[in-house]
Amino acid sequence: MSTVQISAADVNKLRQQTGAGMMDCKKALIETNGDFEAAIDFLRKKGAKVAASRQDRESNEGVVIARTSEDFKRGVIIELNCETDFVAKNAEFVAFGNEIANAAVQNQPKSIEELNQLEIDVENVRVKIGDAIIDKTGKIGEKIGVSKYEVVESDKVVAYIHGNFRLAVLVGLSKNVEGADEAGKDVAMQIAAMNPVAIDKDGIDASVIERELEIAKDQIRAEGKPEAMVEKISLGKLNKFYKDSTLLNQEFVKDPSKNVSQFLDSVDKGLTVTAFKRVALGA
Secondary structure, eight states, X not given: OOOSOOOHHHHHHHHHHHOOOHHXXXXXXHHTTTOHHHHHHHHHHHHHXXXXXXXXXXXXXXXXXXXXXXXXXXXXXXXXXXXXXXXHTOHHHHHHHHHHHHHHHHHOOSSHHHHHHSEEEETTEEEEHHHHHHHHHHHHOSOOEEEEEEEEESSEEEEEEETTTTEEEEEEESOOOTTHHHHHXXXXXXXXXXXXXXXXXXXXXXXXXXXXXXXXXXXXXXXXXXXXXXXXXXXXXXXXXXXXXXXXXXXXXXXXXXXXXXXXXXXXXXXOEEEXXXXXXXX
């Protein structure tokens, strides 16, 4: 047992430094005889224990953040999860998510595992993201972690965040021209609203096409159409699937007289989408 007198000021100082609860800070200082550095380590170890004890908890709340590099040629999306909406809306939690996204843009990790090895500034100290997550778990008392990490690289990348960090989109455009920022945002909003499965039909997996054709054929047969007509009608339904579900063929939400491909061509001849990513919280 510590013989050092632990004052309220000491407890408050440690609390300000770590964000941990008052009783946790008091216990840490008692256990470490008032040594602040050792007390911080004590709390970090406690955080690790908290993280381990919450591995079976659901963490479907959180934030989805999109960010682009300074030259707009690369963009990332990260999903940082927690257990409750209350924590997800906390400004400190959102700021933590932004720090992780910034590190991802600057360092270009290839996976979540590599992302967790990157360092960020935590109270003027360089800390690995994985360790910072453990610390946050200890302070917040909820299971948190990065569950999704997506990257888009192109001549022009536009990022869009929708619904209070509930959904984010990256759009890669074929060239960086006048009007590309606004056009990219319009297309990103289209993706957020319409959730296309691919850029165009060439981007759809053959198994998906086969499944859509089989569903169409079953529907046509159920309607009592002659077998000789089934193939032709099913191809028509497949073309409608392409129109409804592939980005460039979708009706442009802001001007239904055009599809997305025609809209982009009107901004600059030959402008098109090279890649996109859409991440919805918990999906």
